[in-house]
Amino acid sequence: MTKVVIIGCGFGGIEAARSLAKSNVDVTLVDRTNHHLFQPLLYQVATAGLSAPSIAAPIRHILRKQIARGRLTVLMGEVVDIDVANRAVALDSGERLPYDELIVAAGATHSYFGHEADWAPHAPGLKTLADAFELRRRVLLAFERAECESDPAERAAWLSFAVVGGGPTGVEMAGTLAEIARHTLRGEYKRIDSRATRIVLVEGAPRVLGALPEDLSARAAQQLEKLGVQVLAGARVTGIDASGLDYDAGHGTQRLPARTVIWAAGVAASPLGRLLAERTGCTLDRAGRVIVEPDLSIAGHANIQVIGDLAAAKSYPTRGEPTPVPGVSPGAKQMGRWAAANLLRRRRGDATRRFRYIDYGSLATIGRHSAVAMVDLPLVGPVKFSGLPAWLFWLFIHLYFLIGFRNRFVVLMDWAWAYFSFERHARVVADAPRPAPPQT
């Protein structure tokens, strides 16, 4: 039986596994965590609106029917090598997984543009559940520190937040932080007024949400300002340390004091891209993504396909020029299904097909009642809308795609609660930093 190994259990990997499990192949799925993460809502965990299990489901549980049918093995482990010559994936446990077909869907991590060592400790990003917990910890503890602080300047610094990167994640984080400061925490402190919190969104490009049309970008910026977020576009970050960041908006270096800096700017492909390049000679783009063939395989290695955020893939429409596939979850899902179909075609001796991405539109939420959307309707063409309708649309879409009925229901309850009470139920910091025991 054909042995397929899939590396990574994000949107791409899980779709590929589901598609293949219907066929007569033997699939092994490897991931270094035990869960599939619904990343579009990860910022809600970071901002204490949702608890982790609401957006993370055990991979085994999602795929339990496929496992029970005997066609699928799920292994938790880290890939340490890909032996292309002998067709085997080496895991950190020492196990080698032989494969006839390999699908690499290892995703992306954040990039600090070469400043990993200096910036990462001061400006955590948001890719994994551990990241989300770290951000939640920093955000909630900043208000606690402000309450304990007697020096007004220090207090203001603890009440200053900078979000670097004006893409969807940065916009969501900044908008939600503003809501927390203005509504959720209001009246719960005695010494500080949480409404005095300063939230600055720093974006290097001239506008936020650069992937959307200009008018939607402008509307998003307006909605952010209305929520109390200061938008600093066209400002390139040149330094980050424990007490704030430096930026250059064209008038030389300026300083933005902020005890809490959140990184939502750069994305870099998984290090497995580099490993694949060394083992197969494939080319990487600037972000470390594998430049794949039109059918998602690697040049000269028809049995290795790369999908999701790790792939620099193009969409080949029936008419017109190929366009890059955006790094969003529908893209990864569609690639997962496409790779599975191409794999089966090739095993049958048929020709593979060039990938075609179906773009249903773009969507970004900002906060309560605030979102911008562009939906591509058949015949009608792109329709743009914003504000409450876009926010309701966003709510519906995200609930719909959240895996598992229970999660969907719980998340809806959490949101309904948060909506009417302004409360965020997950305001819990598990491990307070523990200083040395009493000096006695």
Added chain:
Amino acid sequence: MTKVVIIGCGFGGIEAARSLAKSNVDVTLVDRTNHHLFQPLLYQVATAGLSAPSIAAPIRHILRKQIARGRLTVLMGEVVDIDVANRAVALDSGERLPYDELIVAAGATHSYFGHEADWAPHAPGLKTLADAFELRRRVLLAFERAECESDPAERAAWLSFAVVGGGPTGVEMAGTLAEIARHTLRGEYKRIDSRATRIVLVEGAPRVLGALPEDLSARAAQQLEKLGVQVLAGARVTGIDASGLDYDAGHGTQRLPARTVIWAAGVAASPLGRLLAERTGCTLDRAGRVIVEPDLSIAGHANIQVIGDLAAAKSYPTRGEPTPVPGVSPGAKQMGRWAAANLLRRRRGDATRRFRYIDYGSLATIGRHSAVAMVDLPLVGPVKFSGLPAWLFWLFIHLYFLIGFRNRFVVLMDWAWAYFSFERHARVVADAPRPAPPQT
């Protein structure tokens, strides 16, 4: 205005703060975390049945009305000293909190009977949310490691769990582990049969749940065995390492191989007990608890009261001998209210009253449909029951006392879901241990 400082925000501290906030005093509440923890359900977080925010609520949110009235300050911080002569509590932030009245409710931690350094790394306990996450991680990863293991002996070791301590926590943990192995994970692995899991409950005393009458203990042991837990009573643990534990059941040292060992045995008072002893000359008992006066104050320091798990307190009934107050949440709550009332009496110039604990009974759950209960009914006297009625009673009591309507509702939903589906929704390990990046 009288300045009151309360240290610790467990059941005792929060009840004291609530009681005092009704009077004309100025209360400051200090805790090293930002949340109040409903500890009786902590084992559910450790066993992936509940998410952390379901049983932990932000202290500020619980007490927001008292804060809004201007009588209460909540500070997150660690107490580093108590300056009894100058009546001030020193925090790690450098702040000094002057007090007229001090209530110390710093609780307990686990004790390894002098083996902290050797045993703690191999057998984590269960007192904080961080502990619960660590246990969840170990339990879930043990099954993942078993699935990855090719050596049958190693596989069996990963599928062996030992729980040390047959009190309520140990019994709950062992029973729930058995449920997970027999039901939740069944059919989700390809290489292992999770039902082959071995779960051993090790107790040094001759029977589990020693605080309950003998017949209820025996019934609990029966119910455990029925769930698939092996009960090893009268077995004293003499060593714990990475691959299992040594015990002595009266026939010399024997070995119990188990890759996962959970510590539910010893409880030691917070180190603040020792600090208080040095500063006030008060006496500690063997577990490090402060031996308090009949009115819960410290001998010679009427303005310092110690409550909850940190206090070795006695209950003075209207008739008969005083009896020790058990270390359970109703005890801590009652002491919190009592300490607040005594404080106000003394400030008014009235005499304080000796503490009287009202015992409503004892209750321990074991697993699905399994629990034992003893309820003290007025006129009727103690009534014992077990099995399904006791389990339903346990469910009702725990939901009733869970703070905040929302949590109660969410927990009920989670339990209903778990009951009918056998699924546990929080089977998520946030931070998989990350080995070094690929050796390329």
